[in-house]
Amino acid sequence: MYETNYHRASSVDEAAALFAKGKEAKYLAGGHTLIPVMKQRLAGPSDVIDLARIKELVGIEVAGDTVTVKAATPHYDVAASDAVRKAIPALSSLASQIGDPAVRHRGTIGGSLANNDPAADYPAAAMALGATIKTNKRSIAADDFFKGLFSTALQDGEIITAVSFPVPAKAGYAKFPHPASRFALTGVFVAKAKSGDVRVAVTGASQSGVMRSAAIEAALKANWAASAVDGVSVSSSGLLSDIHGSSDYRANLIKVMAQRAVTAAG
Amino acid sequence: MSTVKLTVNGKAVSVDVEDRTLLVQLLRDHLNLTGTHVGCDTSQCGACTVHIDGKAVKSCTVLAGQADGSSITTIEGLAKGDELHPMQAAFRDNHGLQCGFCTPGMIMSAVDIVKRHGGQLDEATVRHELEGNICRCTGYHNIVKSVLDAAGRMKVAQAAE
Numbered sequence A: 001m002y003e004t005n006y007h008r009a010s011s012v013d014e015a016a017a018l019f020a021k022g023k024e025a026k027y028l029a030g031g032h033t034l035i036p037v038m039k040q041r042l043a044g045p046s047d048v049i050d051l052a053r054i055k056e057l058v059g060i061e062v063a064g065d066t067v068t069v070k071a072a073t074p075h076y077d078v079a080a081s082d083a084v085r086k087a088i089p090a091l092s093s094l095a096s097q098i099g100d101p102a103v104r105h106r107g108t109i110g111g112s113l114a115n116n117d118p119a120a121d122y123p124a125a126a127m128a129l130g131a132t133i134k135t136n137k138r139s140i141a142a143d144d145f146f147k148g149l150f151s152t153a154l155q156d157g158e159i160i161t162a163v164s165f166p167v168p169a170k171a172g173y174a175k176f177p178h179p180a181s182r183f184a185l186t187g188v189f190v191a192k193a194k195s196g197d198v199r200v201a202v203t204g205a206s207q208s209g210v211m212r213s214a215a216i217e218a219a220l221k222a223n224w225a226a227s228a229v230d231g232v233s234v235s236s237s238g239l240l241s242d243i244h245g246s247s248d249y250r251a252n253l254i255k256v257m258a259q260r261a262v263t264a265a266g
Numbered sequence B: 001m002s003t004v005k006l007t008v009n010g011k012a013v014s015v016d017v018e019d020r021t022l023l024v025q026l027l028r029d030h031l032n033l034t035g036t037h038v039g040c041d042t043s044q045c046g047a048c049t050v051h052i053d054g055k056a057v058k059s060c061t062v063l064a065g066q067a068d069g070s071s072i073t074t075i076e077g078l079a080k081g082d083e084l085h086p087m088q089a090a091f092r093d094n095h096g097l098q099c100g101f102c103t104p105g106m107i108m109s110a111v112d113i114v115k116r117h118g119g120q121l122d123e124a125t126v127r128h129e130l131e132g133n134i135c136r137c138t139g140y141h142n143i144v145k146s147v148l149d150a151a152g153r154m155k156v157a158q159a160a161e
């Protein structure tokens, strides 16, 4: 790891000010993406600004039809929250499938969304549920937030403060995990909003990160049943192809995971 | 350089380290607590698992500075004098280790699992929750057996307290 300067911020404003002062600063939340990358010397921030102890960034609120998870809330807290399990069981289940217990104790929702790993789980939930990503500057709809591999609408120095998920009528998540890392080889989040709108988000499969599947959305809108996905043809163009699976394999996984997600949603 | 203040296995310590120091380096190189191992150094194997404020974490993936002010428990902090922690005793009795390299991390993760699930542990849960700990020797069978055995012993010990 290159040398760096560690700072612990106690408020969002202080974090933003420390960021502005640093030459090449980076925020640090759970560190379970950033620290491995720094250890490989693929990143060498002059300053790391720890957000994890900022009180206003940690916690979960369920009010009416909205579940709000503050940015520095660890995956474990989301998975363990009774309120989340009651309001959006699929979100709770998704959080419980990230990595392993030690990863879930540290990794945060804000870090996961800011990083936008093409195989991460939370982007699929944010996209399918039509979440709103709140920052210290504005609110961004999930549809406008994800901009391809490891890239988002966040501006330099902008801090995610919370993510708001509308409570759906039904939702389910199914992932085929990579057996070693637990990241999604392909994961599908299906959601039927209270308005009847259906959104299906796929992670792990596309070369350009999390994406929606219009074909599966149309099929499920017509008939919310796992069997409705049988006849859908999912194109393998633009899908990842690597030692873990070809693009055709992933295209098939999208259908299978979508069906399992619908079954889980009930 | 920064001064990091921690409670490690019940003792207050204060160490001056470079800001890029990992918690595992602080424990091993500065405090000589070499029971915590570095297996992969890529956040995968769990050999470096310790408890920060009671929660299992991979100490190779935490900066020492992030842990400032926290209470750390390492494998060295589990036994009470000569009396092994029930998890350590169960690993010995059930042949839960061979070379022993993964064992400190396994035991720290296992204690965390039992704490979170109480006596409600079954084999499937133990296997799922040990996903972050890799063992190259045992094939896991006796590790799982040890954890389930210890869960019973810890429940009895808790009830007696």
Ligand SMILES: Cc1cc2nc3c(=O)[nH]c(=O)nc-3n(C[C@H](O)[C@H](O)[C@H](O)COP(=O)(O)OP(=O)(O)OC[C@H]3O[C@@H](n4cnc5c(N)ncnc54)[C@H](O)[C@@H]3O)c2cc1C
Binding pocket: A026, A027, A028, A029, A030, A031, A032, A033, A034, A035, A036, A051, A071, A072, A097, A098, A099, A100, A103, A106, A107, A108, A109, A110, A111, A112, A113, A114, A115, A117, A119, A120, A121, A122, A154, A158, A159, A160, A161, A181, A182, A183, A184, B043, B044
């Ligand atoms: C062994 C292992 C297995 C894993 N398995 C999975 C898995 O199955 N599924 C999965 O989805 N993920 C997985 N992860 C990733 C894990 O969930 C990460 O913790 C997460 O992706 C990043 O969150 P973090 O809080 O650790 O972020 P950090 O590493 O602290 O930060 C990541 C990036 O986000 C930025 N950032 C952090 N917080 C904010 C914020 N509030 N506002 C703006 N920018 C911010 C940082 O500057 C940095 O660039 C795994 C990680 C490991 C080590």
Ligand code: FES
Binding pocket: B037, B038, B039, B040, B041, B042, B043, B044, B045, B046, B047, B048, B049, B058, B059, B060, B061
């Ligand atoms: S050494 Fe930390 S996870 Fe392997």
Ligand code: FES
Binding pocket: B096, B097, B098, B099, B100, B101, B102, B103, B134, B135, B136, B137, B138
């Ligand atoms: S006992 Fe040798 S690695 Fe587990």
